[in-house]
Amino acid sequence: MPNTANTLQNSFDIRAAKERCLRFRKRILDISQQVSALHIGSAYSCTEIVDSIYHNFMRNPGSGPDTFLMSKGHGCMIQYVILEAMGVLSRADLDAYCTPGGRLGVHPDYGNPGIQAATGSLGHGLSMVVGMALAERTRKTGGIIYTVLSDGEVQEGSTWEATMMASSFGLSNIVAFVDNNDFQSLGRTSETHPSFYPLVEKYLAFGWEAVEVPGHDSAALFEAVMGRSGTKPLMVVARTTKGKGVSYMENVPMWHYRSPSKPEYEQAVRELEVAGQ
Amino acid sequence: MRNTFSEALYEAATANSDIYIVVADISPAGSMAKFSTQYPERFINVGVAEQSMIGICAGLALKGCQPFAYTIATFSLYRPFEMVRDDLCYQNLPVTVVGMGAGVIYSTLGGTHHTQEDIAIAGALPNMQIVAPCDPLECTEATRWCATQKNGPVYLRIGKAGEPVLTKDAEPWQFGKVRYLRRGSDICILTYGVITKMAMEIADRLQAQGKSVSVMSCHTMKPLDRAGITEALRNHRQVIVIEEHAPQGGLAAQTKQIAWDITAECRLDTFSLQDAFIHNYGSHDDLLAAHGLSPQRILQESGNG
Secondary structure, three states, X not given: OOOHHHHOOOOOOHXXXXXXXXXXXXXXXHHHOOOOEOOHHHHHHOHHHHHHHHHHHOOOOOOOOOEEEEOOHHHHHHHHHHHHHHOOOOHHHHHOOOOOOOOOOOOOOEOEOOOOOOOOOOOOHHHHHHHHHHHHHHHOOOOOEEEEEEOOHHHOHHHHHHHHHHHHOOOOOEEEEEEEOOEEOOEEXXXXXXXXXXXXXXXXXXXOEEEEEEOOOHHHHXXXXXXXXXXXXXXXXXXXXOOXXXXXXXXXXXXXXXXXXXXXXXXHHHHHHHHHO | OHHHHHHHHHHHHHHOOOEEEEEOOOOOOOOHHHHHHHOHHHEEEOOOOHHHHHHHHHHHHHOOOEEEEEEEHHHHHHOOHHHHHHHHHHOOOOOEEEEEOOEOOOOOOOHHHOEOOHHHHHHOOOOOEEEOOOOHHXXXXXXXXXXXXXXXXXXXXXXXXXXXXXXXXXXXXXXXOOEEEEOOOOEEEEEOHHHHHHHHHHHHHHHHOOOOEEEEXXXXXXXXXXXXXXXXXXXXXXXXXXXXXXXXXXXXXXXXXXXXXXXXXXEEEEEOOOOOOOOOOOOHHHHHHHXXXXXXXXXXXXXXX
């Protein structure tokens, strides 16, 4: 399997990455004003990761050999706005989000443009990624499968089945990220399930290459993927903040699902713009 | 049936490089050794990890492959149920989930290995198709069909080993169509799967009594051939349903529903497994008898004793 570092076509530009991520977060805020509920905190948590996959890692997204499967389906709002920016989804699609006649819901639906799998239920993505990686390997396409897992779904037994499978089958064409925001519905994972950690050591023990990075640092994500050996599946454990970029959302579980009010919206835009400068 | 399944799948895999088999530490006998030797990259053993088995099949199918998931029926359908529902049925992918040794074939292994509710459970899933061949020849036909169809997911319910050939002279097999294994005019026995052998034995006894008997293999349990069953209900004075499945959601319940819908006038008797976990051990026939499925009881209860 070719080393990713040798096959990347996109060059890395930190300013462009920051500009895009600010734009995507603001677009998600706009959409939040049209509907009563969306997983805004979950989308902000993995904004830099998903942006990096589309803009820094995948070769010719949509037509190239690589695939991105969003395993943490509840974070797909970030995927929607990126697909909109790429022209894969239309503005009309996003405007009709979660409304009768629209085709985009809170979770990604297989069959919609740019969506590889229906991953509303957690713990399904990584096995499908393993199947995809097997197909690409058998066909010798050189295709790499990228995926983003939530730390919550890493608690699913099915995810560990697939974790064992990927390394046992030597699937070096898998590049996975855990969006490790340390939050789930009922609290902080480190407090409710301390044995969930450490993560990197678990993946190393399962035969993966694994590295931990600050997950809102696009440069660190880039370095982690560029530096991979290419001989094993790679797990990037990305330390992230749920609701990243908006003070009142950060690490507040309520923002897993809530939409901001008008004043909250205005404050959020101001904060994002200040942080983005 | 396992052997004919393996042979048919091996042939299909030779013709089509997109055919995969994903097994969970249980491998069909016979030609599967040839399959794994000749196409090692398409024979995938996930170990004891059935949820991943189904997810991997979904991933393969999302890339245009035609995978088969294979293990004992309880573990291919019940253990990874949500993966079957979401990954295969919701996404409508052409994956065949093979449930081997369904019913109470594993007659000494206890209730954990009995598959009594699979038709009802699989049948409740949108997009799911169900095929349950009655003998090795039907199993070959069904496997060939599964290997080429692109409609969506299939639950292929098969037996284990040693099933007699019952369909040598039957009309051609066709997905979605009932099939007469013999044609008569008085009584029609509707059945599917391994228990068809018992249905044939009962038909022999009825014929010995001077009755003219049809036996119909209802191998496609979803979509069920309503027209074919309607015809059987209209053209016989008695219809007897025999199935190795719980009374809910199988052929018995669905035949009664059709009979009501069409205001059938024939006598209708149905024989299913009990709605119970039984704690008996013995041969397959012993287990069926413990559930009340024996030729003698069926003849008696159906008024033909």
